[in-house]
Amino acid sequence: MQVDDFKGGPCIMNKLLAIDQIFDMEQWTNLQRSLAEVTNMAILTVDYKGVPVTEHSCCHEFCKKVRNDPTLGKFCQKCDSRGGLEAVRINEPYIYQCHFSIVDIAIPIIVNDKYLGAVMAGQVRLPIHKDDSFMEKIFSPANPRIIEEAKENFRQLYNEIPFLSYERMQMIAMMLYFLCNYMVKEAIHKEQIIEMYETVVNRHQEILEEPPGAHYTMESARKMKAALSNVILNSNIENAGCDVPVSTNSIIIKAFDYIYHHKGESPSLKNMAAYCNVSSSYLSRLFTKEVGESYSSFTARLKIEWAKALLESSDAPISEISDELGYSEAGYFIKSFKKYVGVTPAVYRTYCKG
Structure with missing residues (x-):
């Protein structure tokens, strides 16, 4: 099971790694036990190494x-x-036989294009x-005799393993x-809501700590709106899938982190250098050395990639996308988009949505 290849910058989905x-797990274990009883199948949840993370139900x-x-x-x-x-390879449930010719089913759990584990069901025979x-x-082990010996030693128990038609297994x-x-x-969705809630709480705390004065009110509201917009923007962009550049250089990593957390801004090279203390x-x-292209070229291209993702995954107006990505005006956004993609944003969206 794969949820639309969540990729993108450092944000919500990068937290979901287990x-x-x-x-x-408590609720899932109870549900797993009930499912095992209803289906007459043993069910177990394992991590990506095959190590159990729940008890083996039934x-x-x-x-x-x-x-x-x-x-x-x-x-x-x-x-x-x-x-x-x-x-994972076929991205759907996989039905197979183990070394004892017992049938099992693997249901993959994939998030953010990462394989986290699988729900294993089975212990039935055709x-x-x-x-x-x-x-x-x-x-199949190198020495098949060990399998036959185990079958003989536990023959009665082996014969008690239930039969199930292949159609029923499917x-x-x-x-x-x-x-x-679905889960x-x-x-x-829950993680996205939590992050938006935490964003509001954090900004609210900052507002409480600000010196009193009417001129702070509008600025505080603007900052809170920008923070929330960035969370929502991240979600939409990640849902469409945008790869994150990789670097081991601490300065470049710091720059990437700022760029991806402030998609509605367009920091100049000078401002970014000051932020990175260089x-x-x-x-x-x-x-240029680490990324393979200039800073200005990279940020301009990245904005277009984000715009493409938003055009593919949302119905937001062109002007709103332009504003969310920090373009000074929609006309400039449209001109830049056409320069990189070859068509206007409207034409691109129509083409993508068929």
């Missing part, structure tokens, strides 16, 4: 035995990890005499896929 920041006794075995348990973890990665050659066995897989997808989107000439040379 499953426990996506799901309320885990069958045979699988408990092998997962608790020091050697066999590692094989199970490899299956979970590889199943999740294969689900009905006897059903052809299973179409289903990949995702892992239905359950899609149900879990849509459920997880991730809700988590993202000379204009030094920043100019360093920027």
Whole structure:
């Protein structure tokens, strides 16, 4: 499951790097247990390494035995990890067989173009005499004898693993896929609301600390509006997907951070150099060396990329986009956009939305 490739500058989605920041783990564990009981499938949530982050709901006794075995348990973890990665590759639920020919399903959890983990469901078998050659066995140990010995040692428990038709497995897989997808989107929306709330609270605290005077009122309101606009702007731009340049230079990183957190501004080279505590000439040379283009060229092009993202992902008027991105007037924005893209913003939006 992938939520529209959230990319972009340092902001909300960069915080969401672990499953426990996506799901309320206590509530999810309760839901996971109920789903396992209803579907007659064992369900487990793992991180990107295949390491469990929840208890194994309705885990069958045979699988408990092998997962608790020091050697066999590692094989199970490899299956979970590889199943999740294969689900990422195809970006949908992946149904496969483990080393014991037991069927499992991996539902990938992807946020900000990062694979965080997967919901694993299964511990079922295809009905006897059903052809299973179409289903990949995702892992086979170098010594298959260890698998056969485990089957023999726990034959009765193995035979108790339930049968389920492939069609039923597919239905359950899609149900879990849509459920997880919905939960991730809700988590993202919640994070955006929290950040906007924190922005208002922080600005309000700054206002309270300002010396009294009527001339502060409008300026404070303007700053709060700008801060909130930037949060919303970030969200719209990230939803469309804009890559972040990468640098290891601390000065360039500081410049990037300011640029991405103040999309409605157009800081000059001189102002940015002052912000980074270096000379204009030094920043100019360093920027060209590290980024591969001049500061002015980079910032101008970046504005256009953000504009394209907003045109693709929102219905905001051209004049509003121009204003949000810090252009002095809409006419100049349209002229700049056409210079880089070859068409006007209106034509570009019409083309993108078919």
